[in-house]
Amino acid sequence: MSIATPSPDLDDDDLDEPIPAMQQLLDNPFLLLFIGVAMPTVLYIIWGVMEIVGIPIAK
Amino acid sequence: MSAIQPPPDRIWWKQPLDRVEGTWIVIAFVWCMVLFFMMPYWHIYGKQNLSNEAYRTTPEMFSKKTQEVVDKYTVRTETELKIPVVHPPAGSDVYLIARLWQWWPMLELEEGKTYRLHLSSMDYLHGFSLQPENINIEVHPGYEHIVTVTPTKPGTYSIICNEYCGINHHTMASKLYVVKK
Amino acid sequence: MAINRNFRTCPTTGLVFHEQGEKLIRWNAVAGVVSLLVGGVLALLVILTRWPAVHLLPADWFYLALTAHGLDMLVFWIIFFEIAVLYFCASTLLRCRIAAPRWAWTGFFLMVIGALTNNVAVFRGDSSVMFTSYAPMGAHPAFYLGLILFAVGALIGLFVFLGTLVVAKSEKTYIGSLPLVTFGAVTACIIAVFTIASGAIILIPTFLWSLGLVNSIDSLMYKTVWWAFGHSSQQINVAAHVSIWYLIAAIVFGAKPMSEKVSRGAFLLYIFFLQLASAHHLLADPGLTSNWKIFNTSYAMYLAVLASMVHGLTVPGAIEVAQRQKGYNKGLFEWLRKAPWGNPVFSGMFISLIGFGFLGGISGVMMGTEQLNLIIHNTIYVPGHFHATVVVGTTLAFMSLTYFLIPVLFRRELMFPGLSKWQPYLFGLGMSGFAVFMMGAGTLGVPRRHWDMTFAGNPLGHEFPGAAYLMMGLMALSGLVAIVGGVAYLLITVGSVFFGKKIETPDFKAVTVREGRAAWPARQPVAVAIASHGNIGLGGFVAPGTFTLAMVFLVAFVLYYFVNWKYLSTVWPLS
Numbered sequence: 031m032s033i034a035t036p037s038p039d040l041d042d043d044d045l046d047e048p049i050p051a052m053q054q055l056l057d058n059p060f061l062l063l064f065i066g067v068a069m070p071t072v073l074y075i076i077w078g079v080m081e082i083v084g085i086p087i088a089k
Numbered sequence: 090m091s092a093i094q095p096p097p098d099r100i101w102w103k104q105p106l107d108r109v110e111g112t113w114i115v116i117a118f119v120w121c122m123v124l125f126f127m128m129p130y131w132h133i134y135g136k137q138n139l140s141n142e143a144y145r146t147t148p149e150m151f152s153k154k155t156q157e158v159v160d161k162y163t164v165r166t167e168t169e170l171k172i173p174v175v176h177p178p179a180g181s182d183v184y185l186i187a188r189l190w191q192w193w194p195m196l197e198l199e200e201g202k203t204y205r206l207h208l209s210s211m212d213y214l215h216g217f218s219l220q221p222e223n224i225n226i227e228v229h230p231g232y233e234h235i236v237t238v239t240p241t242k243p244g245t246y247s248i249i250c251n252e253y254c255g256i257n258h259h260t261m262a263s264k265l266y267v268v269k270k
Numbered sequence: 271m272a273i274n275r276n277f278r279t280c281p282t283t284g285l286v287f288h289e290q291g292e293k294l295i296r297w298n299a300v301a302g303v304v305s306l307l308v309g310g311v312l313a314l315l316v317i318l319t320r321w322p323a324v325h326l327l328p329a330d331w332f333y334l335a336l337t338a339h340g341l342d343m344l345v346f347w348i349i350f351f352e353i354a355v356l357y358f359c360a361s362t363l364l365r366c367r368i369a370a371p372r373w374a375w376t377g378f379f380l381m382v383i384g385a386l387t388n389n390v391a392v393f394r395g396d397s398s399v400m401f402t403s404y405a406p407m408g409a410h411p412a413f414y415l416g417l418i419l420f421a422v423g424a425l426i427g428l429f430v431f432l433g434t435l436v437v438a439k440s441e442k443t444y445i446g447s448l449p450l451v452t453f454g455a456v457t458a459c460i461i462a463v464f465t466i467a468s469g470a471i472i473l474i475p476t477f478l479w480s481l482g483l484v485n486s487i488d489s490l491m492y493k494t495v496w497w498a499f500g501h502s503s504q505q506i507n508v509a510a511h512v513s514i515w516y517l518i519a520a521i522v523f524g525a526k527p528m529s530e531k532v533s534r535g536a537f538l539l540y541i542f543f544l545q546l547a548s549a550h551h552l553l554a555d556p557g558l559t560s561n562w563k564i565f566n567t568s569y570a571m572y573l574a575v576l577a578s579m580v581h582g583l584t585v586p587g588a589i590e591v592a593q594r595q596k597g598y599n600k601g602l603f604e605w606l607r608k609a610p611w612g613n614p615v616f617s618g619m620f621i622s623l624i625g626f627g628f629l630g631g632i633s634g635v636m637m638g639t640e641q642l643n644l645i646i647h648n649t650i651y652v653p654g655h656f657h658a659t660v661v662v663g664t665t666l667a668f669m670s671l672t673y674f675l676i677p678v679l680f681r682r683e684l685m686f687p688g689l690s691k692w693q694p695y696l697f698g699l700g701m702s703g704f705a706v707f708m709m710g711a712g713t714l715g716v717p718r719r720h721w722d723m724t725f726a727g728n729p730l731g732h733e734f735p736g737a738a739y740l741m742m743g744l745m746a747l748s749g750l751v752a753i754v755g756g757v758a759y760l761l762i763t764v765g766s767v768f769f770g771k772k773i774e775t776p777d778f779k780a781v782t783v784r785e786g787r788a789a790w791p792a793r794q795p796v797a798v799a800i801a802s803h804g805n806i807g808l809g810g811f812v813a814p815g816t817f818t819l820a821m822v823f824l825v826a827f828v829l830y831y832f833v834n835w836k837y838l839s840t841v842w843p844l845s
Contacts, residue, residue: 049100049102050102050103053101053447056453056534056538059448059456059459062457062460063460063463065541065542066460066464066541069543069546070502070548071464073566073570074498074549075471075495075498077562079491079494079495081562082490082494082557082558085145085232086144087144087146088145088151091520091524092449092450092451092525092527092533093451094363094449095444095448096447099446101531102531104530104531106532107532107812108810108811108812109811109812109813109814109816110532110580110583110584114580117576117579118576120824120828121571121575124568124831125568128568129564131640132560135838135839136843136844136845137839137841137844138560138641138844139553139640141559141560143557168729168730208556212406213407218648219842220715220734221735223645223713224644224842225554225644225646226554227554227556229555229557230489231489231490232490232556232557233556236844238842239842239843239844240842241843247730247731247733249717249731249732251648251717251719252404252648253333253400253402253720256329256398257329258333258720259720259725262725262730263730
């Protein structure tokens with residue numbers, strides 16, 4: 031098994047520079063999966079179901 | 090490099106934005122805010138907002154209340170099914186039952202007066218669709234939705250069902266009369 | 271068991287196909303096209319029934335055909351094809367073996383069994399409950415079971431996709447970030463996971479209810495959770511077809527994204543907010559407050575609309591930049607005039623983009639506005655909107671992609687090349703007309719899912735104005751044009767796959783590849799990259815033509831939006 035080597039014109043500065051946080055987020059499909067499922071689950075389903083459960087009984 | 094290959098730069102997040110994109114994002118964002126704030130704006134200044142008033146109910150409870158109003162305010166009956174036409178006092182509570190495949194009773198309202206219209210279904214979902222005004226409200230079984238309406242013009246209106254409710258869905262239609270005081 | 275590492279390189283495009291991955295892509299695409307065929311026949315029957323002058327089917331058959339049409343198109347055709355697209359984006363674009371091919375096949379067979387079970391339930395005649403199957407209207411248990419099996423199969427496919435990403439990363443078949451198109455596929459996959467989870471939450475209890483094991487299903491609860499499945503499934507399409515737009519721009523023009531940050535940021539907004547829009551379907555319902563409705567229906571302040579408007583600029587913008595760099599740099603629109611309009615891969619994609627934006631996008635925002643929904647809800651405007659998004663947008667994008675895939679994936683030449691040039695126009699323009707006339711009829715109050723707008727023999731029936739009948743007639747005629755386009759598509763694809771001239775590659779043999787082949791591409795100095803943009807375009811804009819189109823879009827959007835508010839202000843006051 032060979033290991034890919036960075037091409038020579040990548041200088042040290044470039045490799046030392048940390049990846050910005052937003053790019054790290056975008057490069058992490060599983061973190062995105064978590065956020066993408068959690069957001070609508072909380073904001074749409076849970077909030078919506080709580081409102082339905084809280085509907086008062088007619089007099 | 091293209092969209093089907095990894096970005097050529099290790100750090101692409103810091104690439105400067107193109108002017109076309111930057112300008113468009115600002116314009117589009119402003120428009121999105123207009124789109125958003127129109128809704129709360131209309132709640133405050135607009136006259137057409139769907140009521141949030143709703144209660145949990147049962148078909149029995151709702152039909153009992155409807156029957157009381159029908160007993161008190163029926164002015165005539167129509168068609169061979171003898172559907173009562175109810176003319177309730179201006180400003181009062183009006184009940185409308187949706188059931189397979191009929192709206193019951195028929196309503197006669199006065200122009201310019203405001204009514205509290207109670208909607209509920211006895212069985213499946215139905216769609217209250219007032220024509221030709223084209224006001225459309227979903228009617229659920231087990232929920233009583235109270236909508237405040239103010240008819241503005243006298244005439245004969247139709248209420249049709251526009252939520253599919255089974256094989257005779259297309260026969261579910263009724264009339265709503267608006268009369269001059 | 272040994273891992274299959276056999277690959278072949280497509281001699282025309284240089285794309286790399288994994289042996290198992292390629293088979294999976296083919297079979298999923300084929301299953302999708304078969305669903306499209308069934309759904310298309312049903313579409314014809316539905317059109318001919320809703321055309322008042324023809325009124326073909328009896329009521330029970332109409333509701334049956336409409337139910338099956340909705341499911342075969344919105345669920346089976348699109349999700350089969352999407353699984354194929356996901357495998358393509360993961361395996362082919364990352365040059366990686368597909369993870370767990372056995373699981374992928376298990377998922378595929380579950381999807382096939384599910385689709386068949388559901389179709390059998392509908393065609394038996396006791397499950398004409400429409401695509402939405404709103405409880406407490408019940409269908410045969412097999413109806414729900416079929417959907418559940420299909421969903422489980424699709425979920426397995428999604429995890430195979432995610433697994434392939436993991437394999438690609440660990441075997442270093444690429445370096446750095448995912449390609450933009452694959453990132454778009456990740457977006458589609460994430461939305462799909464939420465979709466299927468919501469489907470499970472609501473369909474499993476409904477299935478048990480249909481068996482008599484659960485007492486009752488609350489109609490409002492059902493409708494709310496069901497739409498987290500029903501509408502999100504259509505949001506998968508948005509993410510998928512936007513990815514395909516980028517893919518086709520890259521294939522046909524070698525276009526690169528104007529900026530990775532903007533395009534990926536727009537996909538990120540989809541991941542965060544797109545699925546909230548399921549609330550569009552509950553704006554006319556009791557019991558949910560305006561707070562919930564406004565927040566959710568607006569995708570949290572229209573941030574997903576912003577994302578779509580960004581993609582709507584960056585896709586043609588990337589094409590414009592690529593074309594201008596090739597020398598089509600005159601004036602505002604030379605790049606567009608000189609585009610390959612006779613190539614169905616491009617023309618289909620471009621019609622899809624324009625139709626999705628102008629017709630589907632704008633009408634979607636109208637319906638999704640809390641108050642405007644009152645004058646649109648459940649009228650035939652609604653199917654007008656989603657035929658513009660799902661058919662002109664998604665289906666046409668998928669169709670144009672198949673014209674690319676047939677020679678590449680099936681190694682066959684396209685049959686009827688002359689017809690294929692016309693197919694996107696027939697289908698795209700026919701379907702656009704179909705959608706526009708439906709919206710027109712909906713504005714006049716014509717209900718959707720309705721067998722008889724004449725209310726024949728009903729003393730209480732409503733008499734629609736003549737204009738509504740005119741709209742319905744024009745709708746049917748445009749629909750027939752689209753049907754011709756659909757038939758042409760099926761003829762070309764099925765014909766080519768079975769009878770097309772084989773493309774032979776001399777000395778072809780699959781190559782077994784070990785992992786670890788990626789390397790950083792030769793790097794362009796930043797200065798050159800910026801300078802190369804500098805001498806194209808007008809007035810400091812690299813894509814002035816696209817920007818002009820975007821402004822035309824915005825003006826149309828603003829005008830139509832306020833026309834609708836004006837119309838709303840004339841109806842009876844409600845509070």
